[in-house]
Amino acid sequence: MKDPSGEPPVTAKDAPESSGTQADKPWRINVGGCTMEFPREVLLQDGLKDTRLAVLFHRFDESLLEDTDGITFIDANPHYFIWLDVKLGFLKAGWIDDIKLFSDDCPVKAFYHDLFFAKTTLSMTPQNDQGSEAFQNFMAVMGRFIKSSAARGTGGYKVLSAVVHGTTVSTTDATLAGLDTFGRRFTEFAAPVTDDSVPTATFEKVVDFVRRRRLAPEAVTALPIADDWPQLLSAFEMYDLMECVYLTMIGKSHSRIRRLFRSSQHGWSHEALLDRVAGAKGGLLFVIEAECGPVSPSWTRLTSRAASLLPALRAWLTGFFSRVWAVSPAPCQSSNTCDESEVRHHILACLIDGPLIAPSDPTAAVRTGRLTTFYSISGAFKDEGIVNIAMPDDQHFVEVAATQGAVKGSDGVSSGNVAIGGGRLWLGYGVDCRPGPDMRSCGHWVERDELPAGKTYLGGYSSTTGRATLAGSHLFTAQRLEVYEVSTTRPAEPVLSAAKLQELINMTGNANATPKLLYKGACDGWMYPTMLAKVGTATTLLLVIKDTGDHVIAAHLNGQLKQPADATAVETTKCPLALYSVCGAFSEADGITHIAVPDDQQYVNVARTQGAVKATNGVAVAGYVAIGGGRLWLGIGGPDGRPAGDLRRCSQWMERDELPTGKTYRGSYDDTSGWAHLGCCADLHVCGHGNLRTAAGVGQHVDRQWLSE
DSSP states (O other), X not given: OOOTTSOOOOXXXXXXXXXXXXXXXXXXXXETTEEXXXXXXXXXXXXXXXXXXXXXXXXXXXXXXXXXXXOEEEOSOHHHHHHXXXXXXXXXXXXXXXXXXXXXXXXXHHHHXXXXXXXXXXXXXXXSOTTSHHHHHHHHHHGGGBOTTSTTOOSOSOEEEEEETTEEEEEEHXXXXXXXXXXXXXXXXXXXXXXXXSOHHHHHHHHHHHHHHHHOTTSOOOOOOOSOHHHHHHHHHHTTOHHXXXXXXXXXXXXXXXXXXXXXXXXXXXXXXXXHXXXXXSEEEEEEEXXXXXXXXXXXXXXXXXXXXXXXXXXXXXXXXXXXXXXXXXXXXXXXXXXXXXXXXXXXXXXXXXXXXXXXXXTOEEXXXXXXXXXXXXXXXXXXXXXXXXXXXXXXXXXXXXXXXXXXXXXXXOXXXXXXXXXXXXXXXXXXXXOOSSTTEEEXXXXXXXXXXXXXXXXOOOTTTOOBOSSSSSEEEEEEEEEEEEEEOSOOOOSSOHHHHXXXXXXXXXXXXXXXXXXXXXXXXXXXXXHHHHHTTOOSEEEEEEOSSSOEEEEEESSOOOOOSSTTOEEEEEOOEEEEEEEXXXXXXXXXXXXXXXXXXXXXXXXXXXXXXXXXXXXXXXXXXXXXXXXXXXXXXXXXXXXXXXXXXXEEOBXXXXXXXXXXXXXXXXXXXXXXXXXXXXXXXXXXXXXXXXXXXXXXXXXXXXOOO
């Protein structure tokens, strides 16, 4: 087993001799458990003395942590420092001119090199500068290596070590803070442990992963590179670190994760799931383990691992996993017979960027727009690792049945409790328009062309549809289901930059107007009543919508979203309006493109909170708001004629002959109607200002007064 940089596991005796001479008095340091002599004097050379590492080692050397032997401790990857020691020796000898990485160097090495060799304006010697910007910037990053008992240090109070196969692996209490299960490996079970299923290199990777998460909390921490991904994944599972892995998997920095539902604890009923996720404000991550093989591979690995550990550790692990899983997994119900060593452990995940919304009618189902991403955590691809599966723009929606209802499949046969991504994932799958007995009955598929390029898919394809699956079987029994709430701590970014927004406003003929943001879906939530309350009676509105890709469209209304008096009714208001493609639908050289709306289609339909705008072309669809004769829908629902659960699901279309001349349209056309589609909604801004008005020539209705119907 190799480490991320291709080196074998490091022990103290394996560390190379320092390149410095005895006269240089090399500095002795402990890096992650590997003790070595480090030539810090080389860092005083021009080109290096203004790096963060040089300042840390020469100005703050007395403020660094020490191990139990009094040796200065650096909470970093030892393989990087061994590589750096060699490079500094070459530099001192004049064999190289600088220290640089190559393009094929591993991400872990690049992480530490970028961290330590970034330039700083902080001086090497104290200048009574603790209030300076340079000092503040330096400590914001490098203070994580300075002991917490020193001023502004956040590196922890003590060094903690564990011995694995005779190798000492060390980190700090700061790195292990909040990781209770993994932390016990360094406290209660720090004594030497021999366990063939967790080699030293694997353990080092796990430690360095959580270490890098602490050192760069605002970044997405890359997962370790592993020759044996199932082995590394099993170690993450055993040490209860999967929530950290999930945050890396979804690739969102500044995020928090919280488990809401666990099948082993809360059962498999649809009602229990809805109850547990009710009130969630953030996105939801579903993690599903499919039954495969005679016994769950994770359970087999973990219990066999426990048998080789010390008695105290074995007893603790057995008790811990009994509490986690509640009972041992049942034997696989598959008719396939195979050696356990040949069974692939299938775990998949699905992230939706909002809560589950169930209908108020206990017998109904509701469709809601949600950005959706699938992940193969293990089992579906060669060389493993986590694989991301992107969805087509028009498949980003979730359908949820109430406790007595059922989500109906488009084939007229399939049904279930929850369907995600156009039926790519079913929970509580059943047939004959009835859900399964509980949520253990699942279905999963992805189209063949949705499989990512550059990955070797190991699963099978449906003989009828040609579809692939990440679960080992298109219809399967779930062994485990967990649902996490994922929320962000970072403010939502605007759909458009200030400059681009002003350019759009200028196109409406209102160059001097200053729009006021009334509503933003990503901040205010996507519920229709919220949007109505935020927008109120504001007139002259600008709606800016971003889709799941690179499309941004806008609608400019010289009017308001006027609500009917009756809570179940719809108000139709004629007003001058125009549509715009800001980006994505036309050639970039075309810039913001105006889309003219026919005169007889310049009206807005607005439903009250209990009402629904119905399509007038005989199609059984409904939504909350329809603009321009339905050219733009907000909160459009499914084929049952109900609006969506919130505003997130949108639709936009236009006739082919409405495309502006002289512009290069890059989109597609509807096969049946010939309509052109500009994109689907992912974020929505509603701006208003009394001075905004529709420009002359845009809709041809500047001076025309309309009477409300």
